[in-house]
Amino acid sequence: MPLITWGPALQVGHKDIDEQHQKLIDLVNRLNDAMRAGHSKEILNDVLTQLVNYTVYHFNTEERLMAQYHYTASATHKTEHQKFIDDVSRFKKNFDLGQSTVSTEIMNFLRDWLARHIMQTDKKLAMELKKTATG
Ligand SMILES: [Fe+2]
Numbered sequence: 001m002p003l004i005t006w007g008p009a010l011q012v013g014h015k016d017i018d019e020q021h022q023k024l025i026d027l028v029n030r031l032n033d034a035m036r037a038g039h040s041k042e043i044l045n046d047v048l049t050q051l052v053n054y055t056v057y058h059f060n061t062e063e064r065l066m067a068q069y070h071y072t073a074s075a076t077h078k079t080e081h082q083k084f085i086d087d088v089s090r091f092k093k094n095f096d097l098g099q100s101t102v103s104t105e106i107m108n109f110l111r112d113w114l115a116r117h118i119m120q121t122d123k124k125l126a127m128e129l130k131k132t133a134t135g
């Protein structure tokens with residue numbers, strides 16, 4: 001069973017953002033599957049690296065849109081992104097050092113953060129982008 005299921009609740013109504021969120025959720029589910037299957041550190045590292053890189057790419061996409069549309073709430077939105085990148089990078093560093101591994105706790109953190117951020121912060125951004133786009 002996937003850790004996160006894509007559905008209307010997670011849809012923000014912006015094509016590119018929704019597509020990227022689906023890809024992110026897919027990577028989180030893949031990491032969860034790899035953990036549950038007891039896969040090697042190499043495989044976990046591979047999925048984890050893809051997840052970190054894609055998260056950075058996705059945040060850049062949203063932040064580019066914020067700048068392009070002069071989004072007024074961009075500072076708080078970017079702060080949320082930065083805090084998440086900091087947390088995940090710290091975890092990745094400990095993982096690389098062999099001091100932590102992918103756990104249910106980590107997976108729940110990823111799931112909860114993503115779901116909350118998408119449903120609250122990203123939805124606000126998407127609504128604003130739609131308003132601006134249609135004038
Ligand atoms: Fe965001």
Ligand SMILES: [Fe+2]
Nearest residue numbers: 021062118122
């Ligand atoms: Fe997002």
